[in-house]
Amino acid sequence: MTETTRTKGVSRRTLLKGTAGLAGLAAGSGAITGFPYVKSADAKVLRYLGTAVNEGDDISKQCLKDTGIKIEYITATTDDVTKRVMTQPNSFDVLDTEYFSLKKLVPSGNILALDAKKIKEFDNITPVFTKGETPGGKKIGGQGTAPWKVLYLEGKDSKKFATSATEFVTLIPTVYNADTLGIRPDLIKRPISTWAELLNPEFKGKASILNIPSIGIMDAAMVVEASGKYKYADKGNMTKEEIDLTMKVMTEAKKAGQFRAFWKDFNESVNLMASGETVIQSMWSPAVTKVRSMGIPCTFQPLKEGYRSWASGFCVSKGVSGPKLEWAYEFVNWFLSGYAGAYLNRQGYYSAVLSTAKAHMEPYEWAYWMEGKAAEKDIKAPDGSLLEKAGAVRDGGSYEDRMGGVACWNAVMDENDYMVRKWNEFIAA
């Protein structure tokens, strides 16, 4: 009796094991076909690593509709994007990053340059990127990591930036803007026309800058130059002495209580400004728009010394090849074909290919955002919310005026390591 039970038990267990094994085998070999059909072999999926700037749901939906490519966003801060490229190059396919990080990314060998010949609109990309001038021929300031200095590589796997045009493009340009100080005209109550105002004791405890050392120090350099204390050969590539000098000015201001807080993300900057904690701070165009859409006056103030500009673009991970690389080209080509460009322009950024974006915008929108003309109708954001009432004029005016007024570009300095140490010293002061 006992014996039988045992045998039975054993056999039952063995049977179970056997079946499980078989089931596993069957599943593994694909013999089981009862599962819902997944188009795993055909689905065109691209993992898209970038900051939130270009990553709109509307953009990915439209892209899926037009090209069948499904975009999976991986969103991170500028610093974290760079970190991820360095440490996990296989965790993404398409990279959307800023030109100034190329000084770190290209030597790492973790990204792949794209072939200019495969980019349909490449010849229509704004001369801001290729020649360093506006379409109207205005020369643009080239201090810092200006995109045209790092746009081309010498060869496919080269780690050297080419001085003249080649077909190997580090980043296919997508979006850029000219940044300046945002101010609260209702609280300042007088015209502001120079970067020097950022450290004006009048705004003690009401000023702010970015908490990204490499960008914060450039804003500081604009102030130093504007106040006539020093003239830099290249604000984006300071010598140790220049870093010391700039940080000294900053440290004095910090000790005197000039800064209310440093901000790191979009929402922080909006909150500081909207709540009146700060009345003058370095800012991004859409953040100014956001404050204004809350019914609070805020101006993206053009200043006589010019703008600090930034630009970003697409490349792919070194691990991308075969069909995936083709999809990446298809996606980049789609991105430059107008829908995304118009979307970015409507947020107050600028698109890399102006002609296609223009075709996707209403003439009155184009006139407001790009030509600096008074709005004929109410200006709406991509999501349909009201940004500006009819009659409003964009701060800083037209594309020509704003991009033509750029003085320097976000940068990584040769003395970056020293600068970061000095930044920590500045925070501890």
Add this chain to the structure above:
Amino acid sequence: MSEEVLQQASPGLIPGSGTARAAKPTRLSPSFVSWLQAGPMMLVFLAFFLIPLVFVVIVSFWDYNEYQLLPAFSGRGYTDTFEGCIAQLPDLCTIGKTYLKTLKLCFMVWAITLFIGFWVAYFLAFHVKSKTWQMGLSLLCTIPFWTSNVIRMIAWIPLLGRNGLVNSGLVKTGVINHPLEWLLFSEFSVVLALVHLFTFFMVVPIFNSMIRIDKSLIEAAYDAGASGFQTLVNVVIPLAKPGIVIGSIFVITIVMGDFITIGVMGGQQIAAAGKIIETRVNALQFPAAAANAVILLIITFLIITMMSRIVDIKKEL
């Protein structure tokens, strides 16, 4: 078949007669059992703490350039960190100033959370009689953890900001003429936020120690003529010591390494040991960040060692 059903219904039932011998469970040695119990945690600890820690120490002695780690021995992470510490004397160097500030914040937060936490625990343990209420009220202490860190931080601006609730209230009632600037983005707001968050870590261990104090001891003290204060100092505090030390270790270790709360509440203008590490990591200077992490670890470890000198936790538990 019927045998099987029987087995399943009552597994303890042993069919047949001569099976008592066979069913005798094999005894596991007590030491094996305790290894088995501690094993999972030990493995987790080993895989996710000790091994990464070893890597951090190794990397802290590597060299680096703009875009990669160079696996060659270098003390650069450390020498850079202590840059100017001798040359600048008697002024403090960056790392000295940073740790002084961190320790100061840490001490203030520790003292305040200990004071508040002790009395909350005292109230829960000795004044609240019902177990249900004790549970309910201690759960209330977890409320600060119900919202995300970011939301909690942003929520302070409308309260403490220049045009916030507190300032406008004080101005309207005529207590002050101008809004108080130091309410936000200051050491005050940093300490406030940290205390608000971490008092809970004091309450729980102290409450746990107090609840185990034999009430008859307090009655005995009372009978022997001790005043309330004497009972507190001579009976309650000594017996609550393990809880106090455990709570202190929680609070001190968290505050020493914090950079998010200090950053947000301090307007990113207050130095913290954790912030130095963050800045270095963001600049991809991993060896320098690792060196700073090792320094932070050593200092925190020293503080905890000092505290456990005062109270032998192992003995008291």
